[in-house]
Amino acid sequence: MSFVCCNFGNPLNGISMNRKKLKTPILLMCFLLVVSAFARETGRISGYLRNAATGEPIMYANVVLEGTYLGAASDVHGHYVIVNIPPGKYTLKAMMMGYESRTRAVTIAADQDIRLDLELTVKAIEGEAVEVTAERTRFEEKVEISRMNLSMEQIVNTPAMVEADLFRTLQMMPSVTAKNDFSSALIVRGGGSDENLILLDGIEVYNPYHLGGVFSTFNAEALADAEFLAGGYPAKFGNRNSAVLNITSREGNSRRSILFKEGRMANYFDMSGLKGEVSMLSSKILAEGPHKWGTWMIAARRTYYxxxxxxxxxxxxxTDSPGAYFFWDSHWKTFFDINERNRLTVAGYYGRDFLTFDYEDDENGFKIGLDWGNYTTSLQWRAVPSSKIHSLFSVARTVYDWDFGFAFTEIDSAVGKVTTEIAENVDLRDWTVKEELDWFISNRHTVTGGFEYKVLEMAILQEIAGIEFLDRTQSPYIFSIYLQDKWKTLNLLNI
Structure with a gap:
């Protein structure tokens, strides 16, 4: 249920709102304040779930209090919250398929806030023989038809012609098609590929394709999770008509050391893994490891056509080749744990394509040069001041540019060889500041609010034979605010 989702841009001179429309949100906020007052008589448990072998977060795991209906699921950061727990003694259990379950005894007092981080160990799934019968599929409590999540393992293990590709994996999903057999662009429910919102660690990426859509720009080995929403997406993903793809990159292994197992240097920096791969398309490398305040990860890829x-x-x-094409991309991420409630994450993605062709004979000739690419850099501050509040503040810079040059030479009877040049440059720069705040009022009530302020700088320049035919620049801005409430009124009904 979204109560407020407003977008403001500089073309608007004024905004008027009906007071009657504000009554419902105001009354609801008053109700939520009353509920939170009663919640002071209960306790809360929050924390993070991590892989014991790598230290990376475990997403979408179940955390429950045995013998009760209280529980929660971890998010993409491995964070979970259980609120409104009556005082008493409980057994907390964390469960995830492929991991060994973990239990801890806890005692809850009134208005007590407990931080409990757990690590789960990977465990092979053992089972007995299964007899398959014609039986109705069991009912699942939470079903979202238009939402799906893909892990790195699922993307890598999906059959691929050249190498693992996130976008081509999504093209196998319902409601998603491709323009043709060569394109990795996503056509969702009949919309255009430019109508999708592509986010990498919460930062928008423009035109995320190589070679005009033949390959995607993301290295599958560097991804932790990809959330795909083909429709019905939350209010925070506004301004899009087709779909949302929210990609979370890996944090890096913090538990293994292969360079400096002992000594002074090992306390500040080390490497836990180095992986290389060569395919028919490209060569790529991924390195990761711990540092004194957190972890780091870097992945790079380059074609060799x-x-x-x-x-x-x-x-x-x-002779030399008359034409050449190649692309490269790199993706890096590091985080710094200031304390147990605050974390700074710095991440970046850089990728570029180059296409050239040169032909010349005794009389005529032409040259083509084309290059384009994406550059993103982001800073995120994740804060958990209490078990009921989760804040994520981001500042990001995104650049997309496209440069085209064409020159042809011909023989003029009066002056001899004449060269005419055509050039075009398209430049898009994006500064984004946004905040996302989650308020866990109860196990049945979560309120999410936030804002996004985006400043765009767009420029296009076209020249023919040194004469400017088009030179335009624009600097619009977009300001968005939203308020969303997720309310579980009954065990089988969410609003």
Whole structure:
């Protein structure tokens, strides 16, 4: 249930609101304040779930108090919250398929806030023989038809022609199609690929494709989770007509050391893993490890079609290749734990494509040069001042640019060879500041609110033979606020 979701832009001169429309949100907020007052007589448990072998968060695990109906599920950061717990003694149990369950005895007092972090160990699933019969599929309590989550393992293990690709994996899902067999662009429910919102660690990425949509820009090995919403997405994902793809990258392994197992340097920096891979498309490498205040991860990829073409022409006739194409991309992330309630995360993605072709004979010739790419850098501050409040503040800078150059040479009877050049440059720069605040009022009531302020700088320049035909710049801004309430009125009904 979304109560307020407003977008303001500089083309608007004024905004008027009906007072009657504000009555419902105001009355609801008063009701929530009363509920929170009663909640002071109960206790709360919150914390993080992590993989014992790597230290990375465990997403979507179940955490319950045995013998009660109280429980929660961890989010993409591994964070869970159980509120409105009556005073008493309980057994807390954390469960996740593929991991060994973990239990802890806890005692809750009135208005007590307990922080309890747990680590789960990977465990092989053992089972007995299963007899399959014609039986109705069991009913699931939480069903969201338009929402799906993909882990790194699912993306990597999906059959692929060249290498694992997130977008091509999504094209196999219901409601998603492709323009053609060569494109990885997502066509969701008949909409255009530019109508989708693509987020990497909460930061928008423009045109996330290589070679005009043949390959996606994300290295599957560096991803932890991909949440795909084909419709019915929350109010915080506004301004989109088709779908939302929210990608979370890996944090890196913090539990293993292979460089400096002992000594002074091991306390500040180390490496826990180094992985390389060569495919028909590209070569890529991923490195990760711990540092004194957290972890780091970096992944890089580059195609080598240009090098193969260069080698082919040199072997064939000793000449250079007339054309070349290659792309590269890199993705890095590191976080710093200031204390147990505050974390700073710095992340970046950089990728670029290059396409050139050069032909010339005795009379005519032409040259084509084209390059384009994405650059994103973000800073996130995650704060958990109490078990009821979860805050995520972000500042990000995104740049997308596209440069095209074309020159052709011809013979003029009067002056000889004449070269005409055509150039076009498109530049988009995005500064974004946003805040997302979760208020866990009770196990049945969660209120989410936030804002986003986005400043855009857009420019396009076209020149022919040194003459400017088009030179335009725009600097719009977008300001959005939203308030959303998730209310579980009954065990089988969510509003």
């Amino acid at each position: 240009d090098q193969l073409a260069k080698l082919y022409f040199r072997i064939k006739d000793g």
